[in-house]
Amino acid sequence: MKKAKSNNEQSEKLVSSILFFANVWTTLFAPALIGVGVSYYYGLKEDEPLSIIFWVALVIVSIIHLAVAYIQHINNRKYTLYSEAVSIETEVEKLRHELATYKHGYKEFSYLCSNQMTTIFCLANYIDSAVGELNHFEAMGQSLSKDQFDALLKGKLEAIIRLISIEKEALFSYSSDSLYNIALYNYDFNSKKLKVLVRDCDNRLQKRNREWSPGHGHVGLAFLHKRIKICPDITLSNELMNYSDSDTDNSRYRSFFSIPILRCDDDGKAENGKLPFGVLVLTSAKAEQFREDRDLQFLSTIVKFLAIYLAAAEAFKTHNLNDVGEKDEQEQ
Secondary structure (H helix, E strand, C coil), X not given: CHHHHHHHHHHHHHHHHHHHHHHHHHHHHHHHHHHHHHHHHHCCCCCCCCCXXXXXXXXXXXXXXXXHHHHHHXXXXXXXXXXXXXXXXXXXXXXXXXXXXXXXXXXXXXXXXXXXXXXXXXXXXXXXXXXXXXXXXXHCCCCCCHHHHHHHHHHHHHHHHHHHHHCHHHHHCCCHHHCCEEEEEEEECCCCEEEEEEEEECCCCCCCCCCECCCCHHHHHHHHHCCCEEECCHHHCHHHHXXXXXXXXXXXCCEEEEEEECCXXXXXXXXXXXXXXXXXXXXXXXXXXXXXXXXXXHHHHHHHHHHHHHHHHHHHHHHHHHHHHHHXXXXX
C-alpha cells in the first residue's frame, strides 16, 4: 500500500506539471500567438503571399494546441488507481473483520458440537452398559428386592444426569450466577403426581423437591401435553406465573426447558392413553438461558436414551416382581 501511495504521488506530480503547462499554454501562449498570427495576416500587402515560417508556426501551434486539449480531456477521464487501492483496502479490512467474527463463531460452534457429541457418546455407552446389566440379571435369574431395584435405578439415573451437568457450561452456557438446576421427574401412579427422582443443582438452591400434578406448572404441562416447554423468562409468562410460590422462585427459576420422556412406542399424541415416564427439566436463574436451535435436538437425544433405559428397567421390574411373588408363594 505504501508503494502504491508513492507511485500515485509521483504520477500526480507528473500530471500536475503537464497540466500546469497546458493551462499556461491555453491561457497565455496560445492567445498571444494567435494574436501575433492575426496581426501578421492583416499586415500583409494585397498580393503578398504568406511566408513558409507562418505555415510552419501554424502547424506547430495547432499540434501543440491539439495535444494540450487531448491531455486535458484525458485528465478529466483519468481513473485513479490509488483511490481504488484505498477502496480495496477498506473492503479487505471489512472482510477480515467478518472472517474474524465467523472464525470466532465457528470455534464456538465446533466446541459446542464436540461437547455434545462427547456427551452423547458417553451416554450411549453408559446406557448400553446399564441395559446390559439388567439383561444379565434377568438371564441369570437374579431377582432384586424393591429397595435394591430402586437404589440401582436411582444410581444409574444419577450418573446419567451427572454426565449432563459435568459439561453444563459448555453445553448450555451456564455460569456461576445461573444457579443451574437439572432434575428428572418420574410419574407416580399411586399419587398420580410427578415426583423428583434425581436432581443435580447449584448448592445455593434449596432442594424442596415439589410434586406436580399433570397440567400444573411447566413440568405438569409438558407431561400432560407431551410437548416440550421452553420459557425464556417466567416473569413474562402470565400462565406460568400462577404456579410460582414466591418472587424468590421467579428469580431462581427464571428460565427453563422441560421435555417429556415419552415411551418408545408412544406416537406423541396426548389422547392416545400412554403416559410418559416423566419429564427432564433444566432451569436457570438467568433469562434466556436456553436456545431452541442449540438445545432442542441435543436434549431430545438425551431423553430418547432415558426412555430406552427406563423402558428396560420397567420390563425388568415387571418380571422381577413376578419372580419374587412366585418365590413367596412357594415359601408359604
